[in-house]
Amino acid sequence: MFAKLRKKFVIINMSLLTIVFLVIFSVIYLLTAVAGERQTEFALNTIMFAPPRPFPDNPILASSMVAELDEKGHMVRSFSFMNMSQQIIGQAVEQAVQSRDLSGKIRIEESYYAFLKHNTGNGTRIVFVDRTPQHRMLMNLLLTFLLVGSISLLLLFLISIYLADKSIQPIQEAFEKQRQFIADASHELRTPLAVIKTNLALITANSEESVESQSRWIDYISSQTDSMANLVDDMLALARIDYMKAKTLFTRFDLSQTLSSTLLAFEAIFYEKHISLKQEIQEDIFLNGEKENIKKVISILIDNAIKNTGANGSITVRLASDKNKIEMRISNTGEGIPAEDLQKIFERFYRVDKSRSRENRGYGLGLAIAKSIIEQQQGRIYATSTPGADTSFVVEWPRT
Structure with a gap:
C-alpha cells in the first residue's frame, strides 16, 4: 500500500515538474525565436528600401546580400556585405525566384538565409540576410535546455523519492501504531474475556447451587468487567485526545x-x-x-x-x-x-x-x-x- 502511495507521489510530483520545465523552456525558446524573426524582418525591410551601403554597427545588416533581376528574371547585378561565392549567390537567387512567397527561408549547404522580394517596376529586387548564427543559437539553446532539463529532472527525481519517503513516513508510522494499538487492545481484552468465560462455565456447571455459594465466581466476573470498562474508557480517552488535537x-x-x-x-x-x-x-x-x-x-x-x-x-x-x-x-x-x-x-x-x-x-x-x-x-x-x-x-x- 505504501509502495503504491510513494510511487503515486513521485509520479504526480515529476509530472508537475516536467510540465513546469516544458512551459518555462518553451516560453524562453519561443520568445528568443520571435525576437530573432523580428530582427531579421527588420533587417530585410531596412536593406530593401535603403541605398546599398555597409552597416558596420549592425551584424544582421552587415550579413546581407542584395540581388537585382530584370523583368525576365535574369540577375543584373548583386552586391554582398558578407563573404559569398557567386555559386552560392546564384543558388540563393534561384531558390528565392522559385518560391511563390514574397518572403521566406532557404538553406544552402550548412547556411541558412531569409529573403524578401520586391517588384521595382523594372524587375525584382531580392534581399538576403544570413540567419545561420540565429539558427545555431536556437539549436544551442534547445540542446542546453535538453541537457539542463534532463539533469535537473534527474536530481528532482531523486529529491522527490527522498521527499516521498519523508512525507509517507508519518502516515506509515501512524498506520503501524494504529495496527499495533488494535492488536494490543485485542490482546488485553482476551485475558478478561477468558476469565469471564471460565467463571461463567463454572457457574453453569453448578447451576443447582445458590447464587451466594457462587459469589466468588461472580466477583471474578464483576472484577474483569470493571477492568474491561477501564480499558475501553482509556482507549476512548486516547481517541478523543487525538481527534481534538486541532480543536x-x-x-x-x-x-x-x-x-x-x-x-x-x-x-x-x-x-x-x-x-x-x-x-x-x-x-x-x-x-x-x-x-x-x-x-x-x-x-x-x-x-x-x-x-x-x-x-x-x-x-x-x-x-x-x-x-x-x-x-x-x-x-x-x-x-x-x-x-x-x-x-x-x-x-x-x-x-x-x-x-x-x-x-x-x-x-x-x-x-x-x-x-x-x-x-x-x-x-x-x-x-x-x-x-x-x-x-x-x-x-x-x-x-x-
Whole structure:
C-alpha cells in the first residue's frame, strides 16, 4: 500500500515538474525565436528600401546580400556585405525566384538565409540576410535546455523519492501504531474475556447451587468487567485526545490551585497506604491550556506514583516557574525504572512490570494518555529514575 502511495507521489510530483520545465523552456525558446524573426524582418525591410551601403554597427545588416533581376528574371547585378561565392549567390537567387512567397527561408549547404522580394517596376529586387548564427543559437539553446532539463529532472527525481519517503513516513508510522494499538487492545481484552468465560462455565456447571455459594465466581466476573470498562474508557480517552488535537480551546487558569485541589482527592489513599506527601507548590502560577485535561494528567501521575510507592514511602510534588518555563515534578520512592525502559514507558500498552500492572488493573495506557495531553498543549513530559531509590515524572510548559 505504501509502495503504491510513494510511487503515486513521485509520479504526480515529476509530472508537475516536467510540465513546469516544458512551459518555462518553451516560453524562453519561443520568445528568443520571435525576437530573432523580428530582427531579421527588420533587417530585410531596412536593406530593401535603403541605398546599398555597409552597416558596420549592425551584424544582421552587415550579413546581407542584395540581388537585382530584370523583368525576365535574369540577375543584373548583386552586391554582398558578407563573404559569398557567386555559386552560392546564384543558388540563393534561384531558390528565392522559385518560391511563390514574397518572403521566406532557404538553406544552402550548412547556411541558412531569409529573403524578401520586391517588384521595382523594372524587375525584382531580392534581399538576403544570413540567419545561420540565429539558427545555431536556437539549436544551442534547445540542446542546453535538453541537457539542463534532463539533469535537473534527474536530481528532482531523486529529491522527490527522498521527499516521498519523508512525507509517507508519518502516515506509515501512524498506520503501524494504529495496527499495533488494535492488536494490543485485542490482546488485553482476551485475558478478561477468558476469565469471564471460565467463571461463567463454572457457574453453569453448578447451576443447582445458590447464587451466594457462587459469589466468588461472580466477583471474578464483576472484577474483569470493571477492568474491561477501564480499558475501553482509556482507549476512548486516547481517541478523543487525538481527534481534538486541532480543536482544543485553551484558557488561562491557576495551575497552582488546580494541582493543590487535585491532590486533596488522594489524601485518603495516602493515609491508607501510609505514604507521606510533600508539597512544594509555588503559588499563582498560571497556564494557558485545557484545565480538565491537565487535571487528568495530574491524576494519572499521582496514581502512577502511588502504585509504585511501597508502604511508608513518600511522594513529592513540586511546581515552580522561571522566565522560560513552568515545571511540575512528581517524584516517588520505590524500585525505580530501569534505564532501558525510560524511553518506552510512554508507549501505549507498555508495562515495566506486567504482573504488578495486572494486579493494579493497569493496562499501560495512563502515561500514554498523559503524554498525548501534554504534547497537545505544547509541553513535554519525561521521566528520570534511580533504580532502587526513586522515580520522577517531569512536565514542562514554555512560558507564554
